[in-house]
Amino acid sequence: MTEFRPEIRHEAFEILGAARRGLWLVTCDHATNRVPEWLGGTLGITSEDMARHIAYDVGARGLSVALGEALDSPVVCSDFSRLVIDPNRGEDDPTLVMKLYDGTIIPANRHVGPTQVEERLQRLYRPYHAALAQMAGGRAILAIHSFTPALKGRPPRPWHIGVLHSPEDERLSRAVITELQAVPDWCVGDNEPYSGHLPGDAIDRHALKPGRHNTLIEVRNDLIGSVVEQQDWARRLAPALTAALGAVAG
Template sequence: MTERRPESRHEAFEILGAGRAGPWLVTCDHATNRVPDWLGGSLGIAPEDMARHIAYDVGARGLAIALGAALDSPVICSDFSRLVIDPNRGEDDPTLVMKLYDGTIIPANRHVGPAEVETRLERLYRPYHEALARLAEGRAILAIHSFTPCLKGRAPRPWHIGVLHSHLDERLSRAVIAGLEQVPDWCVGDNEPYAGHLPGDAIDRHALIPGRHNTLIEVRNDLIGTEAEQQDWAVRLAPILSAALAAVSAPA
């Protein structure tokens, strides 16, 4: 069983396996649905909404931790809900603090002003990114996310796993997709269920701008709801990821 207790914890993040020698930094931007006590511990939405994908990436934290162990690489996970402030958005992105998400109004964000946004940036968003930047030195970025099988009023999503990438650097993601497509029982999405990256998002900031190898993996969250499922996916993904990184890192 993978050790899931953090070696270090800040109110904004947790780090596991900081001393591991592997070539990756595994990141999980939307790891938890925690709302800090200084925000009242709640955003005013129902508990069942806080348990949904709108508040965090269900199953992603466990998968990231299992992959970090399988790849002998460090892991950093956020420790605040994406609805508090989204660490996978640029500071000037209009969706940095969401007021409406998949049909749910977020009461605590409805009238949020610049001063409150700045507090959330200073206490949560920026410390997470500062820690991520320190850990990323000399490593490839492996960002782990999950997606819901179906948004409200939309068609079901057929993919088991998706790989997101930017046209600015597709090398590692293309190699990962080629490896995933060899698995006969997986429906693999190429820039699905979303397309590419946004300027200022975590991959842009920590990989594209500094020129690090990177890939972003999205796994459908109904497939990684238990620790056993997370472990199974990690065991299957790790050799594909390792082979892809070796292929793109080899001298020309």
């Protein structure tokens, strides 16, 4: 993997491979755990909590970058913590700004009001979505996420990878599941570890409503913690994704 150096950087997002001509737009909604300085650079939780899945999708950014290279396709990554505001939620979703997540209270969000939420929407959420809309064109949307091996007090999650999809358009995801189930040693979840559709989420907004092919990939984050692991997963995922898109798009 070449050096991670975005060509287009904004407070809310970064774009890599903007000129690539591949068939995909790779997106990473929860790429970083950055808290902007205008919010004080902290949400009042520990550095250990900010390194957890509650603040961002561990390993997803590196996997997205590697997949963008493998698929010769552009990549758009968010550059703010999901705890600041979650770009994979609709603007009217009650979990847009989380006050409690997997056992951790978020002090900076406990008393957040409409004015503060609107500022986060204007400066972060909406510019990120504008970048996705600008880059999407006629491409299929490949949303990359990661999931924690277990939530606090819950049983371990056995899946290595999950493919999430909406009943509104399962075509590409079904084809991806078929391809991934043929990969040796992978436990593949179908809409696991959770359902793949929320009204107003990023796939709904940029793929389902405009009618683009789409799939959302979740990889267990203990499997993609290093650059080597991210490259290996991208190397094995890329042929399966290419075959699946070819099967549904012709």
